[in-house]
Amino acid sequence: MDQLSLQDPLFATYVIAATLMILKAVSMSWLTVVRMMSAKGGFRAPEDLRKTPLNPSPDPKQLEPDERVERIRRIQLNDLENLPFFLVAGFLYVLTNPSLLLAQVLLYGYVVSRLLHFAAYLSARTHDTRATLWTIGSLILVFMTCRTLIAALGY
Amino acid sequence: MDQLSLQDPLFATYVIAATLMILKAVSMSWLTVVRMMSAKGGFRAPEDLRKTPLNPSPDPKQLEPDERVERIRRIQLNDLENLPFFLVAGFLYVLTNPSLLLAQVLLYGYVVSRLLHFAAYLSARTHDTRATLWTIGSLILVFMTCRTLIAALGY
Amino acid sequence: MDQLSLQDPLFATYVIAATLMILKAVSMSWLTVVRMMSAKGGFRAPEDLRKTPLNPSPDPKQLEPDERVERIRRIQLNDLENLPFFLVAGFLYVLTNPSLLLAQVLLYGYVVSRLLHFAAYLSARTHDTRATLWTIGSLILVFMTCRTLIAALGY
Numbered sequence: 001m002d003q004l005s006l007q008d009p010l011f012a013t014y015v016i017a018a019t020l021m022i023l024k025a026v027s028m029s030w031l032t033v034v035r036m037m038s039a040k041g042g043f044r045a046p047e048d049l050r051k052t053p054l055n056p057s058p059d060p061k062q063l064e065p066d067e068r069v070e071r072i073r074r075i076q077l078n079d080l081e082n083l084p085f086f087l088v089a090g091f092l093y094v095l096t097n098p099s100l101l102l103a104q105v106l107l108y109g110y111v112v113s114r115l116l117h118f119a120a121y122l123s124a125r126t127h128d129t130r131a132t133l134w135t136i137g138s139l140i141l142v143f144m145t146c147r148t149l150i151a152a153l154g155y
Numbered sequence: 156m157d158q159l160s161l162q163d164p165l166f167a168t169y170v171i172a173a174t175l176m177i178l179k180a181v182s183m184s185w186l187t188v189v190r191m192m193s194a195k196g197g198f199r200a201p202e203d204l205r206k207t208p209l210n211p212s213p214d215p216k217q218l219e220p221d222e223r224v225e226r227i228r229r230i231q232l233n234d235l236e237n238l239p240f241f242l243v244a245g246f247l248y249v250l251t252n253p254s255l256l257l258a259q260v261l262l263y264g265y266v267v268s269r270l271l272h273f274a275a276y277l278s279a280r281t282h283d284t285r286a287t288l289w290t291i292g293s294l295i296l297v298f299m300t301c302r303t304l305i306a307a308l309g310y
Numbered sequence: 311m312d313q314l315s316l317q318d319p320l321f322a323t324y325v326i327a328a329t330l331m332i333l334k335a336v337s338m339s340w341l342t343v344v345r346m347m348s349a350k351g352g353f354r355a356p357e358d359l360r361k362t363p364l365n366p367s368p369d370p371k372q373l374e375p376d377e378r379v380e381r382i383r384r385i386q387l388n389d390l391e392n393l394p395f396f397l398v399a400g401f402l403y404v405l406t407n408p409s410l411l412l413a414q415v416l417l418y419g420y421v422v423s424r425l426l427h428f429a430a431y432l433s434a435r436t437h438d439t440r441a442t443l444w445t446i447g448s449l450i451l452v453f454m455t456c457r458t459l460i461a462a463l464g465y
Contacts, residue, residue, distance in 0.1 A: 127205070149171060304325070
């Protein structure tokens with residue numbers, strides 16, 4: 001049984017989609033750091049107002065929300081509401097032994113929908129664009145999860 | 156080795172509990188959407204005040220917190236603090252080869268505790284009811300995790 | 311194939327690191343509860359102002375943010391942004407069959423970096439200390455994820 005072999009095309013498809021999504025999620029933390037450093041603000045912890053090599057000129061205003069930082073935090077929260085569940089749902093879905101083509105469409109389709117959602121959110125496109133992209137990803141997630149539940153129930 | 160076979164009753168128990176919890180988590184996103192649409196508010200991104208087919212009459216008040224929307228967001232945050240860890244802990248726990256009955260009690264017990272927690276939170280029951288239901292789920296999670304840790308340490 | 315056997319030293323390493331991180335994450339919820347009870351405040355839901363055995367003397371001020379509680383919530387949010395992705399990335403990483411020593415350095419190194427990050431955040435050390443510890447963990451996570459992605463792509 002090579003269910004979890006990276007040489008298995010089906011499992012490798014999942015692993016590629018999953019690692020791309022993990023890198024995407026971690027990037028949001030780094031992007032928050034980059035924007036906090038360029039804004040020299042948007043901090044949250046009171047101790048971040050201490051004078052340090054990374055913050056040589058502290059100012060109480062640094063604890064006020066900065067919209068450029070807050071935007072990344074909203075994107076990241078959206079990731080937290082979606083990606084951990086995709087990572088588990090995708091794993092269990094490939095264990096139901098779907099066709100490789102269908103798995104590729106769903107898993108890579110999810111990745112693309114999330115990357116486009118990120119682009120739309122980052123560039124402040126209108127809500128309807130962002131919502132459509134989120135919906136595509138969410139429906140893929142619901143489909144994979146329901147398909148897996150039905151398989152586990154023995155139907 | 157049929158460890159990860161959906162025909163294996165132990166693994167199928169995990170998969171059923173996991174997929175139900177994933178669907179529960181995703182439902183919170185959809186419920187947030189439903190409540191934002193019925194309140195025509197509770198939005199968070201500044202660009203959501205643009206006039207679009209989904210928001211034909213924008214109003215700055217739409218960015219103010221709406222308690223009916225915030226309630227779902229609090230429930231969802233509680234999910235994020237619990238469900239991803241349950242999904243992994245439950246998976247690793249069934250790999251320790253517990254008795255099927257015990258696994259069913261723990262995994263389905265967790266699912267039931269979370270669904271009741273949701274009902275208590277949604278209907279604004281007193282804190283003590285909600286806290287009791289949360290505690291049951293959290294103790295199940297801690298038990299499964301400790302049991303798995305002890306097994307991995309070789310005792 | 312004993313890939314997922316707890317007797318396998320490589321997989322056991324992952325399971326020990328993963329369960330420790332799950333217990334760490336769950337502890338943040340309990341620590342929030344402990345601090346809310348000692349502060350008799352820092353609540354978030356309006357219904358928590360009702361008189362109950364656990365809250366015999368309700369007061370509207372109980373819904374105001376309490377810094378000792380908010381600190382744990384910030385730590386917990388940082389966990390949510392990191393740990394679920396570590397749990398999946400570490401699992402997939404051990405499936406690439408790395409050397410046991412390297413896996414131990416990375417997985418236990420991540421655990422240690424997060425525990426020190428927690429200690430630094432809890433005791434309000436300066437931002438630079440906390441940021442350094444977070445960075446170590448994040449780089450370990452990125453390394454494991456990239457290594458897994460490369461393996462899944464067949465290189």
